[in-house]
Amino acid sequence: MEFNPDSLYKIKTMKMPFGKYSGIALIDLPDNYVEWFYENALKENEFSRLMAELYEIKLNGLEPLIRNL
Numbered sequence: 001m002e003f004n005p006d007s008l009y010k011i012k013t014m015k016m017p018f019g020k021y022s023g024i025a026l027i028d029l030p031d032n033y034v035e036w037f038y039e040n041a042l043k044e045n046e047f048s049r050l051m052a053e054l055y056e057i058k059l060n061g062l063e064p065l066i067r068n069l
Helices: 005-013 031-040 046-059 063-067
Strands: none
Touching: 005 046, 005 063, 031 046, 046 063
């Protein structure tokens, strides 16, 4: 997976658009929800791509790098 700066900035600033965590920045979503989304709800669209990137970021413990953008 290739990360680009625009995606990383969106992960930091974009709010969850729906569901229980609506209004919470993507980077602040709970790990278990990001994992569930990655395993069950990925589609072929930009939001799902961002969530897949977020999954990889959380899996590798890189959240501090995103928070400091």
